[in-house]
Amino acid sequence: MAVWFLVFLLTPIVEMYLLIRVGGYLGAWPTVALVVLAAVAGVALVRTQGLATLTRGMRRLEGGQLPAQEMVEGLLLAVAGVLLLIPGLLSDALALLLLVPPVRRWLARRMLARATAAGPRGPTPGGRSEVIEGEFESWLEDDRRE
Numbered sequence: 001m002a003v004w005f006l007v008f009l010l011t012p013i014v015e016m017y018l019l020i021r022v023g024g025y026l027g028a029w030p031t032v033a034l035v036v037l038a039a040v041a042g043v044a045l046v047r048t049q050g051l052a053t054l055t056r057g058m059r060r061l062e063g064g065q066l067p068a069q070e071m072v073e074g075l076l077l078a079v080a081g082v083l084l085l086i087p088g089l090l091s092d093a094l095a096l097l098l099l100v101p102p103v104r105r106w107l108a109r110r111m112l113a114r115a116t117a118a119g120p121r122g123p124t125p126g127g128r129s130e131v132i133e134g135e136f137e138s139w140l141e142d143d144r145r146e
Helices: 002-026 028-062 068-085 089-098 101-118
Strands: none
Touching: 002 028, 002 089, 028 068, 028 089, 068 089, 068 101, 089 101
């Protein structure tokens, strides 16, 4: 929780610092043009790559397979789209990095491997699953026909 707090606190500061530094080097209007150009190009890439990912996922579904890889890639493309909406050079750079197909596929595979290893409720000590057995008695009115 503290890590996310630091991320949300430091990200705008880093974005402003980078914009000021690059603006001091290039000038104000070229820096604004750079941010707008990155956003426009990124949105076009998100659109085309999103459609390609959707098509691959549909093909896998038609083949009777779960399109888990494509679903995670679609999520990463959505994150890239959100990052492109945030004005700043760092967020644009991260978004454009997510738009590189090999990087996105690698990250999606890592996320899937981690989710598969953890299981639906996270890792258990020793890697064993916990089974809790027990009995129950219903206390509903319909079940107590006396």
